[in-house]
Amino acid sequence: MKVGILTGGGDCPGLNPVIRAIVRSVHNAGGHTIGFLEGWRGAIEGNFEELTPDGTDGIISKGGTILGSSRTNPYKNEKDVDTLIETYNRLGLDTLIAIGGDDTLGVASKLYSERGLNTIGVPKTIDNDLSSTDVTFGFDTCINIVMEAVDRLRTTAESHRRVVVIETMGRHAGWIACYSGIATAADFTLVPEVEVDFEKMCNLLTERRKNGKKYGIVVVSEGAKLSNDDEFITKDAEVDDFGHVSLGGIGDHVANVIEERTGFETRCVTLGHLQRGGTPSAYDRVLGTRLGIHAGRLAKDKNFGKMVALRGTEIVAVPLKDAVTTMRELTPAILSELEEFYTS
Numbered sequence: 001m002k003v004g005i006l007t008g009g010g011d012c013p014g015l016n017p018v019i020r021a022i023v024r025s026v027h028n029a030g031g032h033t034i035g036f037l038e039g040w041r042g043a044i045e046g047n048f049e050e051l052t053p054d055g056t057d058g059i060i061s062k063g064g065t066i067l068g069s070s071r072t073n074p075y076k077n078e079k080d081v082d083t084l085i086e087t088y089n090r091l092g093l094d095t096l097i098a099i100g101g102d103d104t105l106g107v108a109s110k111l112y113s114e115r116g117l118n119t120i121g122v123p124k125t126i127d128n129d130l131s132s133t134d135v136t137f138g139f140d141t142c143i144n145i146v147m148e149a150v151d152r153l154r155t156t157a158e159s160h161r162r163v164v165v166i167e168t169m170g171r172h173a174g175w176i177a178c179y180s181g182i183a184t185a186a187d188f189t190l191v192p193e194v195e196v197d198f199e200k201m202c203n204l205l206t207e208r209r210k211n212g213k214k215y216g217i218v219v220v221s222e223g224a225k226l227s228n229d230d231e232f233i234t235k236d237a238e239v240d241d242f243g244h245v246s247l248g249g250i251g252d253h254v255a256n257v258i259e260e261r262t263g264f265e266t267r268c269v270t271l272g273h274l275q276r277g278g279t280p281s282a283y284d285r286v287l288g289t290r291l292g293i294h295a296g297r298l299a300k301d302k303n304f305g306k307m308v309a310l311r312g313t314e315i316v317a318v319p320l321k322d323a324v325t326t327m328r329e330l331t332p333a334i335l336s337e338l339e340e341f342y343t344s
């Protein structure tokens, strides 16, 4: 059995534990694994390296992906899909395991359903917005990075009697902002799922200041909108291969509104790619390892067109096509828990 793997889209902590576990699981089944470099680009160009259990054993603590990543979309130019399939056949692959978010897995799903390629998916993203799995690896490490940053910002905010606005990643789902807001006792958290209510936020900050709190912490998700009719705030007009714009900039806007309406000195900190860097947490190492083992087992069982997923405490296989159809948003239950603290 010869298995090709690749990591596509934005990197995240936990990718290397997945790679290590797939290599081991495939090896235990008598097969071997090659790793395509830089996502779908490597699979198109036939750019790969051999992966062995010995060579990958120590990568569990390393952030990012040893294979490199890209946002290359083979379907942007249908000829690339043909080249990719030629590469797959030329290398004598039995299976291709794609580790990625909705874009990468969407390609894997189409290659399976439209071109009959033996693909398997492993869900990853710091955004935690994939349906069909309860949690994505990378998310836990990410919210711990945000938590540590906010804990540090709290002391300087308090010293200077300021409000600090922290802008997080997460695209169009508010998981990172919501969990970080809860974990850091933020005064207010703005997420894409709820229309921004500046009046409520500023009144709360003012009330708390009157009650003696000398600083404020506001967490805002990059995908939050200023009103239901507004567009998202983007860095520029450029889109990637999958048609996504780069979000970012709402934090500065929110900081200006707070300063104008409350009179409190306010600063904005955009955490950006810090949130995706560094060593994975224990949770993400274990989740990544478990998903990788099961992806290897699916390859062994020739159970293609599936994605491994966490359901409760078990790793299960779900159809790839179902995994990429809907974005998972914050639930009303978690939103109501977040809002429990919006009282002065």
Ligand code: F6P
Residues within 6 Å of the ligand: 010, 101, 125, 126, 127, 169, 170, 171, 222, 246, 247, 276
């Ligand atoms: O999907 C992961 C993510 O980090 C998003 O939260 C963010 O909007 C985007 O990727 C940033 O992408 P890039 O690394 O291309 O700037």
